[in-house]
Amino acid sequence: MKKTLLVLFFTGHLLLIFFQSTWTTIDGYWGFHYNKKPSIFIFNFLKQNQYTEPYYLLTGINTGYGFYGIHAATEKYLRATYYDSLDQVLKKDRYFNFSSTNGISRLEGYASFLANYVAKTKNAIDADSLSIANNDPDVLSLRNEYKFKKDYVVKTLKWLGKKEALKRSECASYKIELLTIVPENIWERKERQAKPNIYVIQEGRFPVQ
Numbered sequence: 001m002k003k004t005l006l007v008l009f010f011t012g013h014l015l016l017i018f019f020q021s022t023w024t025t026i027d028g029y030w031g032f033h034y035n036k037k038p039s040i041f042i043f044n045f046l047k048q049n050q051y052t053e054p055y056y057l058l059t060g061i062n063t064g065y066g067f068y069g070i071h072a073a074t075e076k077y078l079r080a081t082y083y084d085s086l087d088q089v090l091k092k093d094r095y096f097n098f099s100s101t102n103g104i105s106r107l108e109g110y111a112s113f114l115a116n117y118v119a120k121t122k123n124a125i126d127a128d129s130l131s132i133a134n135n136d137p138d139v140l141s142l143r144n145e146y147k148f149k150k151d152y153v154v155k156t157l158k159w160l161g162k163k164e165a166l167k168r169s170e171c172a173s174y175k176i177e178l179l180t181i182v183p184e185n186i187w188e189r190k191e192r193q194a195k196p197n198i199y200v201i202q203e204g205r206f207p208v209q
Contacts, residue, residue: 019046075181076115076201077108080161085172096160114156114178115201121149157204165208175205 023043030038046052082090098104125146130139157176165174182197 016046019043075108076111077179078111078114078160079177079179080164081175081177082161082165082168082171083173083175084170090168090171093164097164111178114153115180117149118153118178118202121146121153153202154204157202158206161206165206171208173205173207175203177203 023046027037030036077094078096080091080093080096082093084090095104096107098107128142128146130142157178161174161176165171178201180199180201182199
């Protein structure tokens with residue numbers, strides 16, 4: 001009997017989690033697109049309200065964590081553009097000749113790592129409040145570390161497009177961009193076919209040598 005009650009309780013609890021996450025998504029979508037809230041009596045009774053709120057808060061169901069999310073992370077990617085001597089675009093390539101799902105996934109993972117690396121380096125430099133005239137060995141070592149990290153990103157971008165650029169006899173220079181798609185504010189009404197906003201985290205243009 002005890003086991004049966006526990007099974008019923010946990011089954012009901014999991015169904016309530018699923019209901020809350022699903023209903024919150026539907027409620028937000030309906031309210032945004034149709035300017036009104038869906039109203040179904042039994043659902044209104046089960047959703048978070050003055051009667052169910054204590055249980056929702058106690059168990060964390062109200063967060064919906066792990067069941068749904070909107071723009072939980074931004075997409076980062078790399079893009080190469082190759083130019084001839086007249087500055088005309090020869091080719092644009094986002095996948096660097098990768099064709100397999102595994103290869104593309106690893107490339108996107110590296111783009112995300114590189115974006116975080118750039119952000120952390122910038123934050124460390126911005127947070128450095130030590131005087132420029134400070135010649136303490138530890139401070140100089142720290143500044144050299146900043147320079148190394150900035151140079152690492154520049155050299156990485158240069159290396160990423162170099163091989164393809166050298167393969168093209170007509171290529172005079174190439175540009176590598178580290179980009180991110182800026183998430184939209186879902187509560188702002190926009191044209192549904194509007195293009196996403198792209199932000200350049202870092203870029204570099206290099207001559208073919």
